[in-house]
Amino acid sequence: MDILAFQNAFDIAAEFEGLGEVKQVEERVFPDGEVLVRIPPVGREVALVLRLYPNVNDNFVKLVLALDALSDAGVQRVVLVAPYLPYTRQDRRFRPGEPISSKALLKILGGYPISAVVTLDLHKPYVADYVPRVAVRNLYPATEYAERLSGVDVVVSPDFGSVHRAEAVAKALGVSHTYFEKYRDRETGAIALYPRHDVELRGKKVAIVDDILSTGGTLVDACRSAKTLGAAAVFAAVTHCQLLKDARERVRSCLDKLICTDSILNEFAEVRVGPILRRELERLL
Template sequence: MLLIYDESSRDLAGTMGIELIYKVFPDGEQYIRLPVDVSGQRVIYATRAYPGQDKSILRSMLVISALRDLGASRVGLFMPYMPYARQDRRFLDGEAISIDYIIKAFRHAGLDDLYVVDIHKPEVLERNGVGINLEPFQLYSTALTGLKNPLVLSPDVGSLWRARKLAQLLEADFDYLEKSRDRYTGEVSMKPKDISASNRDVVIIDDIIATGGTIINGIKALRGEARSIRVVAAHCLLLNEADEKIHGAGAAEIICSNSIITPHSKIDVGALMRQVMN
């Protein structure tokens, strides 16, 4: 198996593979060239998709198409953060189901295997007939040390499965944060649905932190009750200084993967890629 990577994912590849020859012309158009004969080989192309999602998607399509055209026996794409994954269904009439269209475009270009890390809704891979969702929960459990009487919480019921998987590794309880609205004042509050967070080390887990609004509200609700609060997510965009706001709300630590490079990238998704390569 051969690994080809671009400059964005050089650190993920480590000593493995060969770097793609890539440049951008003055008019913004992209140029790629494969630096090795791929005929008859199984090849995985590794790339980060953020920042510059649209450019990364187009570059990936060029690489996939070239690999197929030049005779690779099987073509894979390792894209740990999958752009547009949150638009996974038609919420309003007339909307594009963005993630489906992108995966279909990759497949049309010649993709056989798609490897992502903790995609927003893993079922989109199943319905598109391609893709392996690499789970980082074991890496999280290794990074989370010194917890006393831990409780793992998801910010909503949709991510409860993530809380359950991490809790099993930590031998901890798990629950999700439930929103409630006072029918008289209209005030919205959040608390664990079934399990008290009192005097516990709490871990809030999600797949993506964009602006962090939901997590911040959850932290504020737990502050003064929990012994400590940590936040874990695979993909940390941290828009509008979200990390400062999360710390300001009372989080002791933010743990992110390096699918997107941030000061909080403590989890190496390159380890998941190397498992695939082996």
């Protein structure tokens, strides 16, 4: 299998040495903003590696163009390796007239000879079911987080939607887990977060886990609630750290430590995604 990598993911593709020859996709941006790619000669099976964030719209167009070129070149099997899949937060129709963006994205990819998509920590795992023909391998670095959260007493998710992440990390650590529920004061309107099942946080080292850190609002609210409830220390492990606006300052003001992956390059990236993705790619070969 040939390993075909975009420039922004060559550090990831370097982890795949020995699985196949690593080749680079040529990329161009024209003065009017249009993009173009050129693929080198490849065999019948290709692993295509790229980061879709940042510049998600341009990068997605580049991905589609590369897939079309591979299809025209007669490639019969493509494994797409993209550690972060954008648009998956729109996993259902929240208001009439809106698209289900994650379904639309996967349907486009499903029109090409992709046999599998290898990715990390989809916002909602069920979006993989939108295109049954494509096997979506949704990986979660629970073991890698647990190795860096030694000594934590409780793992918490900011809401019920992330409780499966908390459960996975807690299992790897051998500790309990829970999630926060929102409660609104009927008189003041103030919102408070409390752990489900009356799990005690006082005096405990707490780890908050989530999939995406964008502006940091959700994570900081959970951190402050944990400290209000008496947590001795609060850590966080977040897979895709966008760190937009003043997110860095906000999380530093509350968290004792933030752990991210390098699915999106950032200064908190302690967990390298390359070895995780390689293990799954080896299973697919």
